[in-house]
Amino acid sequence: MPCRRSWPNSRATLVGLVALVLAGCEGANPADSGAQSRTLPPAPPRATGPVPAQSVDASRRTAITTAVERVAPAVVTVQTETVQRVPADFFEYFMGGRSGERRNAGIGSGFVVRNDGVIVTNAHVISGATSVSVAMRDGTTYSAKIVGVDETNDLAVVRIDAKNLPIAPLGRSSDLIVGEWTIAIGNPFGFVLGNNEPSVSVGVVSAVGRNLAGRTEGGGVYIDMIQTDAAINPGNSGGPLVNATGEVIGVNSSIYSPSGGSVGLGFAIPIDRTKRIVEDLLEHGSVRQPWVGIRLETPQVQSAREVASVGAVVARVAPGSPAERAGVRVGDQITAVGNRAVRNPYEWEARLLDLRVGESLTITARRAGRDMPFTLQVADAPEVTAPKVTVLRELQLVTLTDAIRLERGIASNSGALVFKVSDRIRDEIGLQEGDVIAQVGRMRVSSAQDVSTAIDQQGARGPIALVFERNRQYFQTQFTLR
Template sequence: MPDHVSAFSRSSAALGMGAALLAMATGRACALPPATTAVPPPAAANAASATPASDPVRLPAPGHGTPDSFADLAARLLPAVVNVSTTEMVRPGDEDDDGDEGDNSPQIPNFPEGSPFEKFFHDFMNRQNSPNAPPRKMQALGSGFIIDPSGIVVTNNHVVRNAEQITVTLQDNTVLKAHLLGHDDRTDLAVLKVDSPRPLPAVPFGDSDHARVGDWVLAIGNPFGLSGTVTAGIISSRGRNIEQGPYDDFIQTDAPINKGNSGGPLFNLHGDVIGINTAIFSPSGGSIGIGFAIPSAEAQGIIEQLRKHGKVSRGWIGVRIQDVTQDIADGLGLKSAHGALIAGVEAKGPAAAAHLQTGDVIVTLDGKDIDGRALPRLVAQLPAGRVAHLGIVRHDHPMNVTITIGALPEEKTDKADGKPAQKAPASGSMAVAGLGFTVGAIDDIARQKYNMPEGQKGVVVTGVTDDSPAAERGLRTGDVITEVQQASVSTPAELKHQIDLVRAQKRRTVLFLVQNSDGLRWVPFPLAESGAHSD
C-alpha cells in the first residue's frame, strides 16, 4: 500500500500500544502522484489575488462568507453524525479482498536493531501470524451519518467491508446494532439500517455541483475513535482523479480529516451534506490538509439504489478508453487534446452493435463535451436501455452515432496468470530505430514463448532498450502491437510501412495499439528521423 494515500478509517482498538501503532488502519489504497503545491488558507488566497494598493481588497463582513463561529452549525449537525464500529474475525494469513496484505495487523515499531524490544515484538507478531494461531477478533472504527429518521446510515464500504458485526453509536452514546442494506465497491459507499424506538436526527444532501473552490466546509467524524470531532476548512479543488476507481470525481478539502473520519459527512454552511469523506493524501498517515470526499451529486443516486435494491446498476457501452493527450492528438491530427480515444471494443457490447471502432475518438455524449476520464462516470449514470447520442471523430471525419446503453456486467474475478519475463530479442526480429524496441512475427514459437492465444494478431515486442522511449512508455517484451495509426499490422514489414506513411505525412507522433494482459491501450511515440531495419 502506498504510504502517501489511504482510505482512512478503521483505527485499531489497540491504540493503547502507543503512537507508533496509530497507523493501524485498513481500507483500499489508491495511487496518487506526490503533491507539489500547497493550498493556501482562505486569507492567504485572498492576499495572493490582491489588487494594487490604490484599490485594497475588502474582506466580506462577518456573516457574509466569513463566519465568527461554527458553534451553532456544529451543535445542529453533531447529533446526525455517528460512530460506526465493526468486528471481524481475522485468521492467520488472511488478506483483504483487494490484496493489501497485512493492513489488518499492527506495524512493528522501529526499535534499535538487536534491542530486547525488537525481539519481543518480533516474537509476538510471529505467534500472531502462525498458521496454528487461533482466529482473533479485530475491532475497527469509522464514521457515518443518518439521512433518514427511520435509521438509514451512510458510510464508506471499506469501513464495513468483511465485518461480521456492525454497531452504530449516536452522539448521546446510544449504541444500536446495524445491518448492511447494500454496498458498492466501485465508489466505496455503503448503506446501513439501524432500529431505533424513536425517530433519529437526520441531515439532508446538498447540491455539490454548485459548491465552489474556496467555499467554507465542515467535516464531522471520529478520527482515531474520538467521536464527534468537528473541523473546518475550504474546498481546495474539484473534480480530482486520485485513481481509486473508474468514477473518480472527488472534492478536495483542507478541512483536517484523519483515519476514522472515513464515511463521515462534509457539510456546507447551510448544513447540507455535499460530500462523503473517503481518502486522504498523507506521507505520515495523519492529516496534512489534503482530503477527498465523494460529491453528493454522485453519491445520492448510488445510495438510493443501495437502499432499494442492495446493489447498483450502471450504464455501459462496452469500450476500453483512454484520455486524448497532446501526443495522441498530434498522432491523430486532431486540433486539440480533447475526447476519449477507444482502445478496444467488446465483441458483443453496445459499442460493437453501434459499429464503433478502435481508434474512434468520442468527443460528445448527448451533445455535451467529454474527456476520457469523465466518460465512464457519465455513461454509468445512464439507465440500461436508454438511447444516447455520441459525437465521434474517425480518421479526421466527425460523425454522429446512436447507441443503446447496456447494463454493466458483473466484474470478472479471473486474471491472467502473469506477464512474460523474457527480455532477449528473438532471432529474425526487426529493430524500430529511434523508439528503442524490436518486434517479430507471431508464429508458433512466439505463441508458445509468450503464452499467446491461437488467434492472436499483430507483431510481438521481442526486446526493449533501457532508458528508451519504449521503456519510458511502459512497453515490455511480450506485448503485442496490433495497429499502427489505426491500421492493422500482422508482420514487422507492415509495421515499418505504416510508420513510413506517418513520416511521409510529416506528423510528429505515431500511435501504436498495444495489447498485453491488462488489455489494449494506445501508446504515442515521437517519430525519429531514421527508420526501421532488420537485424
C-alpha cells in the first residue's frame, strides 16, 4: 500500500527526499511550502503474448529483397556446347582409324539488357562454343546467336528471338562506396542444382579499381575491377552484381581461389565500361579498340605488388600516332589521365579501357622535373584503318607497319598481319586473328600483297607451307588449294 508521510515544519534534508522517492511514497509539507502531493507515474505494462504476424512479415522485407525482386527476373542461364575431335576408338587410333567427336557442356549466367532479347555475359562463358542456348527463369529455353565478343574485357553479347522480356536496370559504377551492399545473382553449379532459379549471395564492395593478374576462375588478366565478398562461384560468371537500390553495377567475372570455390574474393567488370562495350558490339559486332600509340617500360620486378609503385614511363611512341602528334616523348613519366592519377602500368591500362575512339584525352607527364599537359585525339588501332588484302576469299591481311608492331608487341620486322579469318580457315589451316605471316614456302614476305602473290604462284605447284608468328613464337602450317 502507498504510504503517506507528513513533514515537520523544519526543512527536510535532501537525503530524506531521495529516500521518499525511492520508496515510492508521496511526501507533503503543507505548512512549509503548501506544495501539492505528487505521485510517480506507473511503469508501462510489459508486453505479453506473441508479436503480431504482420510485424514479422514486414521485418522480412528489406532493401536487399526488393533489389532481388527487381533484377532476378532478368537473370538467365547461358548453356554452351563445344565439340572436340577425339580418337573414335583406342584400337582404331593405332590402326590409322577415323576420328570421333566429344561433346562438352558448359554453363554460365547472363542478364537481359534489352527487352527484345539482348543479353550480356562473359566472353569466357561462350569461348569456343559451337552452340549457345539461354534458359529463362521459368525454364523456357531459346537458341542464342553470338552478336559479338570482347575477349580483352571478358564481355560478350548474345541475342535470342524473344520479345517483352524483363530487363535488368543498369546503374553506375563511377560513384561506388567501399562498404556498400552488393548482391551477386547467378547460377552457380547450375547443372548440379537442377533448375533455372538464380541464386543470391550478399556482401559489400570490398574495393574498387582492383588489378588482378593472378589465378582466377575467368582465366584472364583483369584491370580496374570491382572487388566484392559476395560469394561468386563457377557458373556465376556473367551474372549481375547489384546494389541495394536494385541496379546493376557490374558483371560477375572471376574469383581468386586456391581451392576453386569462393573464398570471399570476387571480381566484377564495372557497368560503366560494360555499357560502352555492349554499344560497340551491338553497332559494329566488335569493339573499336582505342589507340594512342604509347608503350610503357616493362618493370623488372618479381611481383604484382612491386608493379604498383614503379611508375608509368614511356618506352616507345609509335610513329604517326596520336601521342607523337601531341608531343609525348620516350622517357616521359605519365602521372595522370584527366583527373585520375597514374602510378603504374596497371593504372595506365585501366584508363585506356575507358576511352572511346574519337575522344580527346588529356594526360599529364613529368619531364625533367616539370609536369606537362598533353591533349591526344584517340584513334582506331592502326590495323583497323590500314588497307586490307583478301586472300583465299576468307582471309583478310594487313601489311605489318612499325605502329602495328609496337601496338601488338610483334617480333617480326616485316610480314602480313591476319586481320580477319573465317572459321573454316582457322580450323583447316590453323591461322588466327593476330598471327603474322612471315614466310610463304621459302620466300620471306614483306607485305600483304606479297602473301597473296606467293600463294597464287605456289598453289599451282602443290602444297603451300606458311611460317607465322604467334605470341612472339614461330610456327609452321601446310595446306593445299582445292
